[in-house]
Amino acid sequence: MIHCIVVDDEPLARNILVQHLSRFPDWKLVRECINATEAWKALQEESVEVLFLDIQMPGVSGLELLRSLKQPPVVIMTTAYSHYAVEGFELRVADYLLKPVTFGRFTQAVARAQELLSAPVVTIQEQPAATAPMVSDHLFLKVDNRHMRLDFDALLYLEAQRDFTKIFLQDKTLLAGLHLKLLENMLPAVLFMRVHRSYIVNKSKVTGIEGNRILLQKKEVPIGTHYKEAFFRWMGL
Numbered sequence: 001m002i003h004c005i006v007v008d009d010e011p012l013a014r015n016i017l018v019q020h021l022s023r024f025p026d027w028k029l030v031r032e033c034i035n036a037t038e039a040w041k042a043l044q045e046e047s048v049e050v051l052f053l054d055i056q057m058p059g060v061s062g063l064e065l066l067r068s069l070k071q072p073p074v075v076i077m078t079t080a081y082s083h084y085a086v087e088g089f090e091l092r093v094a095d096y097l098l099k100p101v102t103f104g105r106f107t108q109a110v111a112r113a114q115e116l117l118s119a120p121v122v123t124i125q126e127q128p129a130a131t132a133p134m135v136s137d138h139l140f141l142k143v144d145n146r147h148m149r150l151d152f153d154a155l156l157y158l159e160a161q162r163d164f165t166k167i168f169l170q171d172k173t174l175l176a177g178l179h180l181k182l183l184e185n186m187l188p189a190v191l192f193m194r195v196h197r198s199y200i201v202n203k204s205k206v207t208g209i210e211g212n213r214i215l216l217q218k219k220e221v222p223i224g225t226h227y228k229e230a231f232f233r234w235m236g237l
Helices: 013-020 036-045 063-069 082-090 103-118 180-186 230-235
Strands: 001-007 028-031 050-054 074-079 094-097 138-143 145-150 157-159 164-169 175-178 192-195 199-202 208-210 213-216 219-222
Touching: 001 013, 001 103, 013 028, 013 103, 036 050, 036 063, 036 180, 050 230, 063 074, 063 180, 074 103, 074 138, 094 103, 138 175, 138 180, 157 180, 175 208, 175 213, 175 219, 180 199, 192 219, 192 230, 199 219
Parallel strands: 001 028, 001 050, 050 074, 074 094
Antiparallel strands: 138 145, 157 164, 157 199, 164 175, 192 199, 208 213, 213 219
16 A cells, blocks of 8 residues: 655645546545645655655745755656656656646656655765765745755754744844755754754854753854753763
């Protein structure tokens, strides 16, 4: 049985995929999601082999969600716009379906996903450190309907605001339409760490520690009880 999730903010498009899936007895739909936040939560709670993912959705796009996943399932992207195809395939999606999705085209995507799931796992030997890929020093986030470059060196800390995240830079504060956990997955662990259920800090910006408070220049954030030991190890204390 292949477990899958359908993610699309348009009810009609979502229903078409669900109807197509119902004709495959070996496929089980475990969750329908209307946005990337719901999809991310579902991926944490369910065992999922295939993700049917819409690209254009309010808030977090399908591409942004996919980039945040460290170990994504097999992904079949759906969209009404063909110009996203190149970027989708750069992210190694299994297939790319244009809406409205016909059953014939859907069948081809299902067959492609099944091939990938049944392919033998190839073990790749670890590469020497000298040939390891360079880690990016920035990321792009959608803020106020535009994509902004955020340099890691300018970022002090992040604070959860329900399904949004407040980003504190050296000279300003931004509000991103991403859950804190999604951003945590997009940030390099060597530079950033969750120190509280609501806070992530930039290691290079920590200027001091007082009791259960972390000092970041003129700002302060709390250290959660369950994060304190790991944080001190991370800081080399």
